[in-house]
Amino acid sequence: MKAKEFIERYYTERKGTSSLKWDALKExxxxxxxxxxxxxxTEFKAPECVIESLTERIQHGVYGYSYVPESFYEAVMDWEYTHHGYKLQKEWIRITPGVVAALYWSVNLLTQPGDAILALTPVYYPFLDSIKDSGRRLVACDMAYEKGVFSFDAAAFEKAIVDNDVKMYILCSPHNPVGHVWTYEELQTMLKICKKHNVFVVSDEIHQDLTFD
Ligand SMILES: Cc1ncc(COP(=O)(O)O)c(C=O)c1O
Structure with missing residues (x-):
């Protein structure tokens, strides 16, 4: 679909809908x-099939307790395999109310109070909050920056891990906010360093589908 056609079909005014983005600006x-x-x-509606499916569910009219059906797991596994060639097993999947909740849970589950946790900065601010709010030590390692481009500085990354006895690294892949899609080599380097120093890697891949060749 061309951009113009997409905008005409999906653009939607959000002001006046209790939108955090638009209606809480002044506050x-x-x-x-x-x-x-x-x-x-975004300002764009969800695809028609999503709206239709939700409408059908709402029209049922009873919103009692439900369980997670097999089709949910199948949809997640199929998506990962079809779009990313990544074969998940059902047993690996856990349900959370959101990615930020999962970050807090991972920090609490996999580290102890006072442990050092690394983030590559600048980064999506709840990474930093999940570390500080949980009584862990934030180790912020700045990305290298030159002429408007942020990149991975392997030496600084390893030094930050060693100097601070880091136990966990929260990876953002692709990286928000700098918009960097990590290359295979960068990820290999990062993960090798983490393995060498026994650092748990928690990888937030929420933007995995927003990468363009
Ligand atoms: C890297 C990253 N992780 C997580 C989120 C939010 O996830 P959720 O709303 O599921 O907690 C965002 C939203 O901007 C994000 O950029």
Whole structure:
């Protein structure tokens, strides 16, 4: 679908719908006439098939307790395999109310209070909050920056791990906010260093489908 056609079909005004992005501007930033680029939240409707399926569920009219059906797991596994060639097993999947909740849970499950946890900065701010709010030690390692391009500095990364006895690294892949899609080699280097120093890697891949060749 061409961009123009996509916009005409899916663009939707969100102001006046209790939208955090648009309707909380004044409360958050003190002015209404701002372009809220801080949040990953679009002006585009979900695909028709999603809206139809949700509408059908809502029309049923009873919203009692439900369980996670087999078709849910199959959908997740099929998506990962079809789009990323990654074969998941059902037993590996856990359900959380969101990615940020999963970050907090991982930090609490896999490390002890006072442990050092590494993030490559700048990074999506809840990474930093999940570490600090959980009584862990934040080790922020700045990405290298030159002429508007952020990149991975392997030496600084390893030094930060060794100097601080880091126990966990929270990876953002692709990286928000710098927009970097890690190369295979960069990921190999990162993960080898983590393995060498026994560092758990928690990888937030929420933006995995937003990569373009
Ligand atoms: C890297 C990253 N992780 C997680 C989230 C949010 O995930 P959730 O809303 O499922 O907690 C965002 C949203 O911008 C994000 O950029």
């Amino acid at each position: 958050t930033f003190g002015a209404d006439d701002l372009i809220p680029m801080w949040i990953a939240d």
